[in-house]
Amino acid sequence: MVRQITKDDMYDAVAPDDFASMIEVDRYGARASAFNKIIAATHDHFWDPLDKKYIDFDEPFDIENTPLIPEDFVPALQTKLVDEHLKGKERTRFINEVARWQLSAILHGEQGALSLSASLVHVLRDQGAQEYAANQAREEARHVTAFSKYIESRWGSPLPCGPTLKNLLTEMVNAPEVYKKIVGMQMLVEGLAMGAFATFFKESNDPVMRHLMQLVMTDEAFHHKFGKIWADRTVPHLTEDEHNIVEDWAAECFQTLLFNLVNPEQMKELYADFGLDWEEVMAAFLEAATDDERRQRMEESTDIFRVLIKTLLNAGIITDRTKDVYATYVNMEELKSEGDVMVGDAIAEEGIVFLQKVNFGKDDTSYSLAQAATAAE
Ligand SMILES: [Fe+2]
Numbered sequence: 001m002v003r004q005i006t007k008d009d010m011y012d013a014v015a016p017d018d019f020a021s022m023i024e025v026d027r028y029g030a031r032a033s034a035f036n037k038i039i040a041a042t043h044d045h046f047w048d049p050l051d052k053k054y055i056d057f058d059e060p061f062d063i064e065n066t067p068l069i070p071e072d073f074v075p076a077l078q079t080k081l082v083d084e085h086l087k088g089k090e091r092t093r094f095i096n097e098v099a100r101w102q103l104s105a106i107l108h109g110e111q112g113a114l115s116l117s118a119s120l121v122h123v124l125r126d127q128g129a130q131e132y133a134a135n136q137a138r139e140e141a142r143h144v145t146a147f148s149k150y151i152e153s154r155w156g157s158p159l160p161c162g163p164t165l166k167n168l169l170t171e172m173v174n175a176p177e178v179y180k181k182i183v184g185m186q187m188l189v190e191g192l193a194m195g196a197f198a199t200f201f202k203e204s205n206d207p208v209m210r211h212l213m214q215l216v217m218t219d220e221a222f223h224h225k226f227g228k229i230w231a232d233r234t235v236p237h238l239t240e241d242e243h244n245i246v247e248d249w250a251a252e253c254f255q256t257l258l259f260n261l262v263n264p265e266q267m268k269e270l271y272a273d274f275g276l277d278w279e280e281v282m283a284a285f286l287e288a289a290t291d292d293e294r295r296q297r298m299e300e301s302t303d304i305f306r307v308l309i310k311t312l313l314n315a316g317i318i319t320d321r322t323k324d325v326y327a328t329y330v331n332m333e334e335l336k337s338e339g340d341v342m343v344g345d346a347i348a349e350e351g352i353v354f355l356q357k358v359n360f361g362k363d364d365t366s367y368s369l370a371q372a373a374t375a376a377e
């Protein structure tokens with residue numbers, strides 16, 4: 001028996017191969033209205049990665065001489081070993097290959113999100129929840145196209161998925177349990193993505209990358225809210241035992257994602273290409289962790305975890321049992337006092353204003369995600 005842990009009719013779920021349940025006559029009469037608003041809002045943020053009206057991947061960028069992202073966004077450069085090893089053009093090439101690796105990880109994550117939201121359609125019984133998930137699958141599909149196009153324009157091809165991320169994505173896509181899918185993908189991976197997209201948007205030196213991040217965020221902000229709606233309706237009703245299962249799964253996913261991001265083993269080939277041994281880089285990371293100034297800079301480069309930790313905290317998924325897992329990377333007390341506003345929301349709102357102008361010729365200068373991306377009654 002698979003533990004679905006849904007606690008709300010809207011998330012009523014069946015096994016992925018139980019199609020018979022989907023064509024039960026009684027099922028068609030039931031449709032939760034909770035997702036109506038976020039389904040309807042999808043027209044506001046429509047965009048097409050193949051249409052230059054929205055984004056032009058042919059805009060050139062001098063990748064040989066200009067770093068795509070600032071050095072702060074490359075944790076390895078905060079170590080003495082890598083910092084001293086790479087100078088001049090080789091340093092720029094390294095930064096841009098790390099960016100290629102990061103963007104490739106995002107592309108694989110987008111494919112994971114596409115396959116996962118499609119898989120939700122097979123397990124969620126409610127029609128409204130299915131329509132939401134199908135709609136998300138369609139949006140993830142345009143993200144896969146958009147990141148493929150961007151990577152093609154800058155490097156020709158993506159890098160392979162690191163083993164850790166590959167295993168996590170595979171586990172979530174194939175999991176029959178809804179909580180694993182929603183907590184793992186909608187809350188953690190989407191939360192990490194919002195943090196990363198916001199940082200790329202603010203810090204990238206490439207206007208095309210910045211614009212791409214903003215367009216993707218106009219969709220992701222809603223995906224992230226779907227996870228929040230699930231948590232609001234489910235987490236408060238969990239038994240202690242169920243809560244522990246969800247909390248432990250979240251902590252496990254978090255550690256996996258963090259490991260994927262900073263562990264040099266995940267990008268061995270990349271280091272080898274620059275004459276660096278990944279094990280020596282690993283040792284240098286550990287050394288940097290004992291140096292105050294370097295540690296401070298490393299903390300800044302892992303700041304993208306802020307959004308996802310905050311989501312879990314606000315959803316009541318992190319308690320004293322697991323807070324130490326996260327406390328190493330962000331100041332939990334500071335986070336608690338920050339309230340509900342999410343880092344990427346303002347960027348997404350600005351993106352939707354742009355899309356409404358392109359799509360409908362609207363001249364509105366404001367858009368409220370807080371109003372659009374909520375559960376309808
Ligand atoms: Fe996406």
Ligand SMILES: [Fe+2]
Pocket residue numbers: 113140190219220223
């Ligand atoms: Fe998404």
